[in-house]
Amino acid sequence: MDKDEQAFLANYNPDQYKRPSVTADIVVFTLDRDNDLNILLIKRKGHPFKDCWAIPGGFLEVDEESVDETASRELYEETGIKDVYLKQLYTFSNPDRDPRTHVVSVAYTALVPKQQLSIQAGDDAKEARLFKIQYDIEGMKFISDDITISETMLAFDHKDIIRTAIMRIRGRIDYEPDAFELLRDKNEFTIYELKRIYESIKNTTLNTANFRKSFIRNYVNTGICIDLNKKRTDTGKRAAELYKYNN
Amino acid sequence: MDKDEQAFLANYNPDQYKRPSVTADIVVFTLDRDNDLNILLIKRKGHPFKDCWAIPGGFLEVDEESVDETASRELYEETGIKDVYLKQLYTFSNPDRDPRTHVVSVAYTALVPKQQLSIQAGDDAKEARLFKIQYDIEGMKFISDDITISETMLAFDHKDIIRTAIMRIRGRIDYEPDAFELLRDKNEFTIYELKRIYESIKNTTLNTANFRKSFIRNYVNTGICIDLNKKRTDTGKRAAELYKYNN
DNA sequence: ACAAAAGTGTTCTATGTACACCCATGT
DNA sequence: ACATGGGTGTACATAGAACACTTTTGT
Numbered sequence: 342m343d344k345d346e347q348a349f350l351a352n353y354n355p356d357q358y359k360r361p362s363v364t365a366d367i368v369v370f371t372l373d374r375d376n377d378l379n380i381l382l383i384k385r386k387g388h389p390f391k392d393c394w395a396i397p398g399g400f401l402e403v404d405e406e407s408v409d410e411t412a413s414r415e416l417y418e419e420t421g422i423k424d425v426y427l428k429q430l431y432t433f434s435n436p437d438r439d440p441r442t443h444v445v446s447v448a449y450t451a452l453v454p455k456q457q458l459s460i461q462a463g464d465d466a467k468e469a470r471l472f473k474i475q476y477d478i479e480g481m482k483f484i485s486d487d488i489t490i491s492e493t494m495l496a497f498d499h500k501d502i503i504r505t506a507i508m509r510i511r512g513r514i515d516y517e518p519d520a521f522e523l524l525r526d527k528n529e530f531t532i533y534e535l536k537r538i539y540e541s542i543k544n545t546t547l548n549t550a551n552f553r554k555s556f557i558r559n560y561v562n563t564g565i566c567i568d569l570n571k572k573r574t575d576t577g578k579r580a581a582e583l584y585k586y587n588n
Numbered sequence: 589m590d591k592d593e594q595a596f597l598a599n600y601n602p603d604q605y606k607r608p609s610v611t612a613d614i615v616v617f618t619l620d621r622d623n624d625l626n627i628l629l630i631k632r633k634g635h636p637f638k639d640c641w642a643i644p645g646g647f648l649e650v651d652e653e654s655v656d657e658t659a660s661r662e663l664y665e666e667t668g669i670k671d672v673y674l675k676q677l678y679t680f681s682n683p684d685r686d687p688r689t690h691v692v693s694v695a696y697t698a699l700v701p702k703q704q705l706s707i708q709a710g711d712d713a714k715e716a717r718l719f720k721i722q723y724d725i726e727g728m729k730f731i732s733d734d735i736t737i738s739e740t741m742l743a744f745d746h747k748d749i750i751r752t753a754i755m756r757i758r759g760r761i762d763y764e765p766d767a768f769e770l771l772r773d774k775n776e777f778t779i780y781e782l783k784r785i786y787e788s789i790k791n792t793t794l795n796t797a798n799f800r801k802s803f804i805r806n807y808v809n810t811g812i813c814i815d816l817n818k819k820r821t822d823t824g825k826r827a828a829e830l831y832k833y834n835n
Numbered sequence: 836a837c838a839a840a841a842g843t844g845t846t847c848t849a850t851g852t853a854c855a856c857c858c859a860t861g862t
Numbered sequence: 863a864c865a866t867g868g869g870t871g872t873a874c875a876t877a878g879a880a881c882a883c884t885t886t887t888g889t
Contacts, residue, residue: 349635355689359650360607363692388596401681403606403690408681432679432694434655442602443650445610445692447679533868551852578867579859780841798879825840826886
């Protein structure tokens with residue numbers, strides 16, 4: 342670096358231009374006992390959209406972290422979830438998406454097995470809870486035992502973020518190994534446990550024989566998954582062969 | 589909105605938290621006369637990385653525009669290119685990717701037919717120029733008539749952005765209609781013009797019979813492309829059937 | 836006559852889908 | 863015995879890759 346550039350940097354005043362805020366917002370997907378696709382929403386403790394439901398997220402700590410790091414940190418702070426599979430989804434940046442100021446939101450998708458989810462409301466959340474996702478032609482609805490939330494009730498533009506996330510995960514499931522991230526245990530699972538995950542995400546039922554065949558072809562024969570030559574015997578049904586997802 | 593929230597917003601001070609700068613940076617791809625994949629680079633007029641080559645881009649105008657709009661605006665201001673197919677690529681946000689301050693960069697990919705490219709250096713660029721992309725195991729090189737740029741010579745983390753863009757366009761080409769955006773004229777093209785685009789992006793040669801078959805199946809039979817029942821006769825070779833990309 | 840671009844046909848294999856059927860286990 | 867989850871085999875249509883061959887045009 343030459344002297345000229347050093348001088349420039351020493352004199353650089355970042356406040357000469359207005360700057361936006363930047364947040365990471367996370368769409369957390371999991372499957373419930375019925376193997377239905379669920380999403381994690383939090384009830385906002387503070388303004389704006391106080392008491393509204395929203396996806397977890399928060400502000401980038403400038404000079405300290407990348408937005409990827411913001412995503413894992415905020416997810417942990419707001420919900421107690423850590424060590425999860427986070428993927429950048431899309432960046433939302435309409436000037437009026439947040440009433441406070443111009444907030445650029447980098448959205449992430451997280452896939453978490455239910456067992457790994459010990460949800461607890463954190464700093465900025467009154468409550469964190471899982472909702473079944475119901476999507477009909479009219480729009481999305483988010484359903485838990487005693488609350489049903491329509492997409493228009495969500496804070497900010499979070500309905501757009503969630504819709505983008507659902508479309509993305511559906512589009513990716515057939516050619517990316519996302520499904521494995523939703524398994525109870527990636528290192529010991531049966532073909533039918535995996536099949537149920539595909540079915541929930543694609544919202545259809547799949548043929549067992551065909552699913553099995555393509556799993557063997559695409560994952561076992563390629564070494565991506567390994568046959569453990571062990572069976573799951575505790576299910577009360579016929580013992581099922583166990584496989585391991587190999588990184 | 590209730591009174592409480594109105595009061596909150598009236599008192600909201602966005603400067604209570606440090607904020608990052610946000611830029612849009614654009615990887616512009618086109619094909620040259622040899623049908624090789626080219627990228628547009630600009631020579632930076634100002635600090636930092638003065639006189640280094642970089643991809644075009646610039647700062648978000650806070651409260652005025654989305655980052656998508658920043659991308660089209662900056663592309664026009666720096667290179668004179670407008671009305672192009674811009675797709676959000678990925679958001680880069682390492683705190684130290686810019687020596688001035690924490691700059692979050694939302695990267696975009698643009699696919700532009702060469703004919704539509706009347707490149708001229710603009711405000712922040714000394715020069716704007718197309719480079720052939722050469723990628724071997726060692727890394728990428730960018731080659732024009734009298735300059736060869738190695739990836740390490742690029743400003744900021746632009747080599748990462750470009751590498752991500754190349755991987756993305758290659759991954760997408762087989763199942764997204766990106767290739768059409770590089771045609772001289774989407775409303776009048778021959779199968780072999782389209783084939784050449786696929787070949788450049790995938791960096792291989794394709795079989796004519798097979799390409800034709802899958803084009804007919806996937807695009808003509810589905811109505812995505814329409815057979816114009818007209819021929820291109822001015823090529824000096826056997827006249828070729830013309831097709832139109834339908835939306 | 837030949838090269839180059841445009842277009843056709845045939846063959847083999849891999850993949851996707853449908854479906855019929857067998858095995859193991861708890862109630 | 864039978865329902866349920868786990869597992870196998872057969873059959874057909876479609877998609878992809880390989881390759882041989884014809885037609886049109888300018889030089």
